[in-house]
Amino acid sequence: MMRRMPTDLHSTVAERLRRVGQRYTEQREALVAALERARKPLSTLEIVQARTGPQSSVYRNLAVLEHVGVVRRVVTEGEFARFELTEELTEHHHHLICSNCGKVEDVTIPTDLESTMDRTVDRLAKRSGFAKVRHRLDLIGTCRSCA
Amino acid sequence: MMRRMPTDLHSTVAERLRRVGQRYTEQREALVAALERARKPLSTLEIVQARTGPQSSVYRNLAVLEHVGVVRRVVTEGEFARFELTEELTEHHHHLICSNCGKVEDVTIPTDLESTMDRTVDRLAKRSGFAKVRHRLDLIGTCRSCA
């Protein structure tokens, strides 16, 4: 269980891109930086508004970064796609989602619950013939301002 | 913890619609029946192809049924929205999702893990000022045919 220092992030991303013959340009760096700053999943609109380039480039760069395992697509409730840095580059975490306004917060849960989940997930996975199964736990409710 | 008999389903839906002055038409019944038969979340395309009416009516009916708590929007990975019957009308369950081909299966997990999760979720929810928090646990991996 390794935690990565923030300084490592950009060189890790650069390395991953280089490995598949792609470049870590300013736009892509801005995109990764925006996701890092946010500490929560961002919508494509929010990413574009973070001055990460024109819409079409943002979509293309998200696709590339998703492909090399740097960002992952997170879907909440309806509306448009959201993206975050993958857990290898941050930490394993979960989402607390307001079903009314769509607000998303990152949360972590106690390690003992995590291990119980992991064990159970492994067992279920074997039974169903699925491989490399990870879990995704989201908490969905009503936030204070929507209550 | 109540399990509802299949026979109840349509009258329950009818009742809920009636309560808000809406009708349980043939199209809506076909839609609910399609979701019941599927035993997994269906995409809007799949629902339309299940002869539940023209696209526009399907979307409208899904909105109505979502509004009265009969169906819920489930989002998996990218692509288009998927819908399923709400857990009040079926049973609490989780999804086993193939990250490669997008296939989704319903699964249930041991009750002791469920209760551990519920307790933890309640605690986290209180701490964050969220109310009425439920959990959503998905298992994401590679299915046998994509391995």
Added chain:
DNA sequence: CTTCCTGCAAAAGTTTTGCATTAAC
């Protein structure tokens, strides 16, 4: 006879693509 539902077609909103240009290696 009033309210709701349907169906078509058109509009709106999100994401992808073509292509010429620019930048990185």
Added chain:
DNA sequence: GTTAATGCAAAACTTTTGCAGGAAG
């Protein structure tokens, strides 16, 4: 120089809406 990234505009795709006609209560 060769390959990849950018930026614009146009296209594609999912979802929503307007409106006239039909069905349900």
